Amino acid sequence: MMEGKNMLSLHPLLLVGAIIGAVSVVLIIAYASIRDKKQSMGFDRHMKDGEIIRRLLVYARPYYRQFILVGVIMLLGIAYDIVSPLIVGRITDMIQGDFALSDLYTLVAVYGSILLVSMGCTYVQAILLQKVGQKIISGMREDLFVHIEALSHSQMTAIPVGKLVTRITNDTNAISLMFTTLLVNLIKNVFVVAGVLGAMVMLNYELTLMVLCFVPFIVLFTVIFRKFARRAYRKVKDRTTDINTYLSENLSGIKITQIFNRQGEKLRDFSQKSHDLGGAKREQIFIFGIFRPLVYMLYISSVLCLFYLGGKGYLEGTVFLGQALTSGTIVSFYMYINKFFTPIQNLAEQFNWLQSAFASAEKVFTIMDMEPGLPDAPDAVELPEVKGDIEFRDMWFSYVPGEWVLKGVSFHVKPGQTVAFVGATGSGKTTILSLICRNYEFQKGQILIDGVDIRRIKAASLRRHFGQMLQDVFLFSGTVRSNLALGLPATDEEIMAACRYVHADSFIERLEKGLHEPVREQGNNFSAGQRQLLSFARTILHAPQVLILDEATANIDTQTEVLIQDSLQKMMARGTMLMVAHRLSTIQHADNIIVLNKGRITEQGTHQKLLEQRGKYYQLYTLQFERERGTGA
Numbered sequence: 001m002m003e004g005k006n007m008l009s010l011h012p013l014l015l016v017g018a019i020i021g022a023v024s025v026v027l028i029i030a031y032a033s034i035r036d037k038k039q040s041m042g043f044d045r046h047m048k049d050g051e052i053i054r055r056l057l058v059y060a061r062p063y064y065r066q067f068i069l070v071g072v073i074m075l076l077g078i079a080y081d082i083v084s085p086l087i088v089g090r091i092t093d094m095i096q097g098d099f100a101l102s103d104l105y106t107l108v109a110v111y112g113s114i115l116l117v118s119m120g121c122t123y124v125q126a127i128l129l130q131k132v133g134q135k136i137i138s139g140m141r142e143d144l145f146v147h148i149e150a151l152s153h154s155q156m157t158a159i160p161v162g163k164l165v166t167r168i169t170n171d172t173n174a175i176s177l178m179f180t181t182l183l184v185n186l187i188k189n190v191f192v193v194a195g196v197l198g199a200m201v202m203l204n205y206e207l208t209l210m211v212l213c214f215v216p217f218i219v220l221f222t223v224i225f226r227k228f229a230r231r232a233y234r235k236v237k238d239r240t241t242d243i244n245t246y247l248s249e250n251l252s253g254i255k256i257t258q259i260f261n262r263q264g265e266k267l268r269d270f271s272q273k274s275h276d277l278g279g280a281k282r283e284q285i286f287i288f289g290i291f292r293p294l295v296y297m298l299y300i301s302s303v304l305c306l307f308y309l310g311g312k313g314y315l316e317g318t319v320f321l322g323q324a325l326t327s328g329t330i331v332s333f334y335m336y337i338n339k340f341f342t343p344i345q346n347l348a349e350q351f352n353w354l355q356s357a358f359a360s361a362e363k364v365f366t367i368m369d370m371e372p373g374l375p376d377a378p379d380a381v382e383l384p385e386v387k388g389d390i391e392f393r394d395m396w397f398s399y400v401p402g403e404w405v406l407k408g409v410s411f412h413v414k415p416g417q418t419v420a421f422v423g424a425t426g427s428g429k430t431t432i433l434s435l436i437c438r439n440y441e442f443q444k445g446q447i448l449i450d451g452v453d454i455r456r457i458k459a460a461s462l463r464r465h466f467g468q469m470l471q472d473v474f475l476f477s478g479t480v481r482s483n484l485a486l487g488l489p490a491t492d493e494e495i496m497a498a499c500r501y502v503h504a505d506s507f508i509e510r511l512e513k514g515l516h517e518p519v520r521e522q523g524n525n526f527s528a529g530q531r532q533l534l535s536f537a538r539t540i541l542h543a544p545q546v547l548i549l550d551e552a553t554a555n556i557d558t559q560t561e562v563l564i565q566d567s568l569q570k571m572m573a574r575g576t577m578l579m580v581a582h583r584l585s586t587i588q589h590a591d592n593i594i595v596l597n598k599g600r601i602t603e604q605g606t607h608q609k610l611l612e613q614r615g616k617y618y619q620l621y622t623l624q625f626e627r628e629r630g631t632g633a
Helices: 002-035 049-077 079-096 099-148 155-157 161-203 204-212 215-252 252-261 263-316 327-368 429-436 460-466 478-483 492-501 528-541 558-572 607-613 617-631
Strands: 389-400 403-413 418-423 445-448 465-471 548-549 576-580 590-599 600-603
Touching: 049 079, 049 161, 049 327, 079 099, 079 327, 079 528, 079 548, 099 161, 099 327, 155 403, 161 215, 204 252, 204 327, 215 252, 215 327, 215 548, 215 607, 252 558, 263 327, 263 429, 389 429, 403 429, 403 590, 403 600, 418 429, 429 548, 445 528, 460 465, 465 492, 465 528, 478 492, 478 528, 492 528, 492 617, 590 607, 600 607, 607 617
Parallel strands: 418 576, 418 590, 465 548, 548 576
Antiparallel strands: 389 403, 389 445, 590 600
16 A cells, blocks of 8 residues: 555656656657768768867967956856855745844845856956957958968869858857857856756755756757757858858849849849758757757756655655755755756757857868968078069960860060960960969979079069059959059059059049049949059059060050050060950060960961961951951941
8 A cells, every 4th residue: 555655656757757758769769860861961070079179279279368267257156056045045944943134134145245246257257258259250360361362263263252251251250159158158057067066965965866867868858959950050051151152243243134134033043042041040940949948848847856856745744865855955956956957958059159160160170271272382482573584394284184275385585575475265375374473383394484483482472573464453442542552552642653654644633532532342433444544553553573464455445545555665664574465456566476276386476577477366467457447446
């Protein structure tokens, strides 16, 4: 009879255990069902958490003193979580018996003092972490930006601009949360849990054992949640990168979309990417929405067990596993259970931030781990000056392995010469100019600058002596002056002198603010000809020893071309000049004209000599001359 009564009294506990066990079985089955599908579900982490943490701590190490101070403040702050339940339990016991009002005032004063200290510590801790966290992230952003600047042209071509923008902005912001909030809160929660457990053991170790029965389930739920959350966060990051890349590209090319009236198609593409991002976000919220209630279920279950066992023992005047239970003990344990499970409940949100930070950090480090495609050789030298002696020796180059763009190209440019490259599209003209500045690495052959192999010259030193004027002029948001100087400490008089040299002063002086006229994104408030003139002035201002013009006169009207022709004549006298010209009339005075066809040099010589040969150059010149005469150009 007694055994049946004891079993009946345990029915509520068995019911709680059955519910928790059933939930655990369902989660384990769900976890097992995705373990063999990691790749297909996007769960493809390449870096271990330990490696990511180690690399992140490199940025935090200079601020270790501030973190130690935050740790001390944090320990003071958690005193409230540890001591306050004991004070409340003591007050409860006092109220049920005889007590002096002064003792109650003392306990209330102690409680209030601890609360104020905790609030003050929390404020100071938050301020310190925000300052340190922003410094850390600023340093990381700068390192990432500098590293991206060091990547080669081929590497930059392979990475969408939107992806790089996401790495520098969104991903570093996610990492910032780790230093400003997550890291300290995780440590704080560990200390709170440890302190609460210690206080509970000292107060009543039997009830503490009852609470600890729920810990294995907490660990189980957390491990399972971690797997699902990691996959969800990777999806969110990937979808965010996709939509940023799409926006970056399509907003830049929105004029083409409008010209061909394809707004509807672009909207559908954007809607699909937005839908994909929304789906990833919903999956993330769904996982978070399951985990936190599960932990809350464990919390409520432990409270119910406490009230059932503690209340039953207190009302019947019995003991629980040998220890007497008082009302104060039950109240204190109720508060401790709340403080024990609250950090674990917060762990769900902190896992959100943690997975976000780790996913973002992995993407940032993936970019930073990219070795620059054109690193300087260990014995690379500086070039104090360049005379302009350039030689190609049996040069072979391909962008795609096996598809040669240049095939055994050899030529020699003497100092001060003007050399032009002519040929059909894809013949290798622009490639030659890119290789001279070492924008790409060639496969076979040799390029010499003043007798020195360019692979033995530091890239920054080499490019410092070259001025490149391209067909597609890029202007930065800012002012005309900032676009011309690009940080060069030049006076307004020096800048205007460069503008007069290429006749850019003719339109700059008509601007309302002159050199300080605002330049909108990509210079779209200036005509193509005006942007080209600004490019010429910018190059002259930086005084390079070698000038490179890659179809730099292609977008200039006939009237402007007359001004440019005069400028070119003066620029030819400044040093070596290499040109790729769309209009053959602009290269008639070149010292040597090199004709390319399918990556090989077919003929070369002066304008007059090539006309006399009646070869490929003669055909191109005659065809262009007849076309311009027919259009009245």
